[in-house]
Each structure stands twice: as structure tokens, then as C-alpha cells.
Amino acid sequence: MTDGTGATGRLTARAREIVAAARDLLEESGPAALTMRTLADRLGIKAPSLYKHFPDKHAVEVELAAQMLEESAEALETAATRTPGSLEELARAYRTYALSHPHLYCLATxxxxxxxxxxxxxxDRAALPLLRACGGDLDLARATWAFAHGMVVLEIHGRFPEDADLDAAWKRGLRALHP
Amino acid sequence: MTDGTGATGRLTARAREIVAAARDLLEESGPAALTMRTLADRLGIKAPSLYKHFPDKHAVEVELAAQMLEESAEALETAATRTPGSLEELARAYRTYALSHPHLYCLATxxxxxxxxxxxxxxDRAALPLLRACGGDLDLARATWAFAHGMVVLEIHGRFPEDADLDAAWKRGLRALHP
DNA sequence: GGTCATGGCTAACGGCGTTAGCTAAGATGC
DNA sequence: GCATCTTAGCTAACGCCGTTAGCCATGACC
Known part of the structure; x- marks a missing residue:
């Protein structure tokens, strides 16, 4: 188990504050609201000062993506520990994490x-729980990952019909992929 | 069979020229290159003139999304006609279309x-071929769509490891979903 | 106590989507 | 045949955006 940020040591304390503020902004208000000026505002400084800590905006976004990867890995590891070998529980954990942080999930993905x-x-760490649940079958693990990712992003972006029963689609897909 | 644009009649001739130029720009150079100024440049006019034909940039993008939906529907219909009932051929058509127009596919999706x-x-039209291939099973069709979409976007965005055998993952997923 | 790195600041640049307001050219009505 | 209105272009400009240059206060270090 890690510190939950994955960035301690790799980033200065101030840089971590900036990333935390960026994350709040993104999760609360979406990607369009994540600008260097509003980010600086939230920290009580001016936008150019951010460049003392990150070379550009993209570097901040990469840090956010790393957080997402780390946290989703943790969520999957927890599920795998609680219910070993259960692909259903793994899928539930994946879906729950992604839908709890839709903007972050999309930014990272x-x-x-x-x-x-x-x-x-x-x-590799993020991929391992699913690979283990698939008995080491790399192709099956990738297919299952694609299915789960597809379900999540299509749901986030409102691509399914309003009345679609997504629980049923998840069940049906998982049953097929993991009989 | 339609005219292939789906916009004849709904759009003026000039508007269709603009959408065509926007599409070229997007497919050649990606979404960052699709700006109102470069779009106008390509048409030999100035950016503000575009607003005589579309209320805003988003309206142009919606037209592009409609084109993508229409064309992918056609691709699936063609595949379904050529090889009735074959989910493999449907999947191949989907993947081929998406990977041939990655920027357009992502913009629309x-x-x-x-x-x-x-x-x-x-x-509905875009969804029908897959639904028929799934024997009317809505949940299975949605699961299969999610799988296919997931495979395509993960490939487009370079999320799979360099050495991943994606053909094998496609086969494995399709075999599971459609035994 | 002088030197230097740190982390703020202001001013500004070029590019973005977009708006306001002007105008030349063609269609339309009498 | 002329007046009028619509069409589709234009320039200028606004307020955002990411980013750069250059200045300055604070505090650590020898």
C-alpha cells in the first residue's frame, strides 16, 4: 500500500498543493474550468507563478493522470483482496471508481x-488485478478491459439511450467474458 | 442508401463546403488544428464570415459527428449485407472504419x-446491424458495442502496451461475446 | 554579511472563439 | 428600371487562453 498520492518525493510540497487544487477544479467543474489562471486563483497566486513549479499545463495534467491510475489500481487491488478471483467485484470497483471521478477518468484516458x-x-500494477482474475490470459484481460472501459466512457458521455439498462449490459458482458 | 453526406437539404451548399473543409482539416491534422481561423483560411475567407453559416464552432463539430455516425452506419450495413449474421465481419468493419478516421471517430464519440x-x-440506424447480429438481445448488443468501442479508443490513444496482440484480443472478446 | 536560490509579481505576446458593424453584389418587388 | 432587402464577405476589437521575460522580496548558506 502506498501513500495514496504516489507523488510524495517525486514532487515538491508546493507542486503537490498545485496538483491537489487542479484536481478539485477538474472534478468540480470539468476540464474547461481547468485553466492556469483559475488554478492560480484558487491557490491565491498569479498564473505565471505556476511555471516555477511545472514546465507547462500538460505536466500538471500528467500528474492528475498518474493519480487516477494509482487510485484505480488501489481500488482494484482492494476488491481483489476482499473477494479473490471475482471478476464481478473487480468490474464493480472499476465502474464505481470511474463514475465517481468522471472528469479525472476521462482526462487520464x-x-x-x-x-x-x-x-x-x-x-503494470494497474493491469495486474484484472490479469490475475483472467487466469493470466492476456487476450481475455485486454478484451475485458476494453469492455469495461467502453461501458464506462459510453455511460459518462451519455451515449447510451436514456432508458438503457446498463446494469444488465454489464452483467451480460461479464457473463460472456467470464463464464 | 443515402447520399453519403446525410446533410443535403438540411444544410446550404456553402455550409456543406465548410463542413467538408473542416473534416479535411480534422482528419489531416487532428482536433487542435481545427480552429475557426485555419478553417476559414482553407476556404479563402476570414474567420468571422463562418458565422454567417454556422452559429458557432460546436455546430460545425456536430455536423462532423453526424457524418461519422452516418458513415459508420453505412459501413456496418454493408458488412451485414455482404456476410449476414457474422459478428466477426461487423466488428472488422467497425474497427476498420474507426481506425481509418481516428480523429473523426474521437470527435464524434x-x-x-x-x-x-x-x-x-x-x-437507431447506426445501432441496428449490431442488434440484429445479436439476435435482438439488447444487453448483448450494448456489451458488444462497449467492447468494440473500448478496443478502438484504447488503440487510438495508445493505451495498450506496444507489443500487445490486438487481433488476438479482438478474437478473444468476440469469441466470448458471440460463441 | 554578502551571495544565491526560491517563489512570488507585472507586463506582454500570439492565438483562440466570438461580436459588432460596415459594404459590395445580387435578388426581388413594383 | 429603379429602390429595397438579403446574402456573404470584410475589418476591428473583446475577453479569454497558455506562456515568456524580466523584476523583486525573502530567507538559507558560507
Missing amino acids: ERPLPRASLPAGLE | ERPLPRASLPAGLE
């Missing part, structure tokens, strides 16, 4: 993974 | 569906 800037091993 | 501005019935 809808662009290339910044592997170079990520803590070593984080990507 | 990574935001709420503008149902009010869409041609009537288009959403």
Missing part, C-alpha cells in the same frame, strides 16, 4: 499514456 | 451525443 512521466511499474 | 441536432433515426 482520452490521450496517449505518458509512459515516460509515469512512476515505474504503475501501468 | 468523446462528448455527449447531440441527439437534438441529429437527423431523425440516425442513432
Whole structure:
């Protein structure tokens, strides 16, 4: 188990404050509200001062993506520990986490993974619980991940019909992928 | 079969030229390159003139999303006609279309569906081939759609490991969902 | 106590979407 | 055939955005 931020040591204290404020802003008001000026405002400083701590806005967003990856990994690990081998519980944890942090989930997900800037091993760690639940079948794990990600983003972006029974679609997909 | 644009009659000729230029710009250079100024440039006019034809940039993007929906529906219908009942061929058509137009696919997909501005019935039409291939099982169709969408967007955004065998993951997922 | 790094600041640049207001050209009505 | 109105362009400008340059106070270090 980690410190929950994954950035202690990698970032200065002030940089972590900035990331925390950025996260609040993003989660409360969406990606359009996450501007360098409003972020600085929330910290009681001016926008250019942010560049003493991060080279550009993208670097802040990468930090947010890393948080999301780390936290979702933790959520999956917790579920796997509580109910070993249950893909249903893993899926529930994934869905719950993503829908609790929709803006963060999309920010972290809808662009290339910044592997170079990520803590070593984080990507594998996030994938491991699902891979184990799939008995080491890499193809099945990837297919299941795609299914879960697809369900979550389609739901977040309101692509399903209003009256769609998403619980039933989840059940049906999981039953097929993990009989 | 339609005219392939779906907008004849709904849009003026000039508006259709603008959408066509916007599409070229988007597909060639990505969403960041799609600005009102560069779009106007490509048409040999100035940015404010675009507002004589569309109320705002979003309206242009909605037109692009409608094109994507229409064309992917056509691709699926063609596949369903050529190889009736084959989910493999449907999936291949979906993947091929999305990967041939990645920026357009993401633009149309990574935001709420503008149902009010869409041609009537288009959403249902796009969903029908898959629903039929699933024997009318709505839950299975939605699960399969989520799987396919997840595979495509994760591939587009480079989220899978470099060496991942995506063909195998597609096969594995489809085999599970449609035994 | 002088030196230097830290972390603020103001002013400004170029690009964005968008609005206001002007105008040339063509269609329309009598 | 002329007046009128609509169309579709234009320039200028506004308020945002990310970002850079350059200045300055504070406090740590030898």
C-alpha cells in the first residue's frame, strides 16, 4: 500500500498543493474550468507563478493522470483482496471508481499514456488485478478491459439511450467474458 | 442508401463546403488544428464570415459527428449485407472504419451525443446491424458495442502496451461475446 | 554579511472563439 | 428600371487562453 498520492518525493510540497487544487477544479467543474489562471486563483497566486513549479499545463495534467491510475489500481487491488478471483467485484470497483471521478477518468484516458512521466511499474500494477482474475490470459484481460472501459466512457458521455439498462449490459458482458 | 453526406437539404451548399473543409482539416491534422481561423483560411475567407453559416464552432463539430455516425452506419450495413449474421465481419468493419478516421471517430464519440441536432433515426440506424447480429438481445448488443468501442479508443490513444496482440484480443472478446 | 536560490509579481505576446458593424453584389418587388 | 432587402464577405476589437521575460522580496548558506 502506498501513500495514496504516489507523488510524495517525486514532487515538491508546493507542486503537490498545485496538483491537489487542479484536481478539485477538474472534478468540480470539468476540464474547461481547468485553466492556469483559475488554478492560480484558487491557490491565491498569479498564473505565471505556476511555471516555477511545472514546465507547462500538460505536466500538471500528467500528474492528475498518474493519480487516477494509482487510485484505480488501489481500488482494484482492494476488491481483489476482499473477494479473490471475482471478476464481478473487480468490474464493480472499476465502474464505481470511474463514475465517481468522471472528469479525472476521462482526462487520464482520452490521450496517449505518458509512459515516460509515469512512476515505474504503475501501468503494470494497474493491469495486474484484472490479469490475475483472467487466469493470466492476456487476450481475455485486454478484451475485458476494453469492455469495461467502453461501458464506462459510453455511460459518462451519455451515449447510451436514456432508458438503457446498463446494469444488465454489464452483467451480460461479464457473463460472456467470464463464464 | 443515402447520399453519403446525410446533410443535403438540411444544410446550404456553402455550409456543406465548410463542413467538408473542416473534416479535411480534422482528419489531416487532428482536433487542435481545427480552429475557426485555419478553417476559414482553407476556404479563402476570414474567420468571422463562418458565422454567417454556422452559429458557432460546436455546430460545425456536430455536423462532423453526424457524418461519422452516418458513415459508420453505412459501413456496418454493408458488412451485414455482404456476410449476414457474422459478428466477426461487423466488428472488422467497425474497427476498420474507426481506425481509418481516428480523429473523426474521437470527435464524434468523446462528448455527449447531440441527439437534438441529429437527423431523425440516425442513432437507431447506426445501432441496428449490431442488434440484429445479436439476435435482438439488447444487453448483448450494448456489451458488444462497449467492447468494440473500448478496443478502438484504447488503440487510438495508445493505451495498450506496444507489443500487445490486438487481433488476438479482438478474437478473444468476440469469441466470448458471440460463441 | 554578502551571495544565491526560491517563489512570488507585472507586463506582454500570439492565438483562440466570438461580436459588432460596415459594404459590395445580387435578388426581388413594383 | 429603379429602390429595397438579403446574402456573404470584410475589418476591428473583446475577453479569454497558455506562456515568456524580466523584476523583486525573502530567507538559507558560507
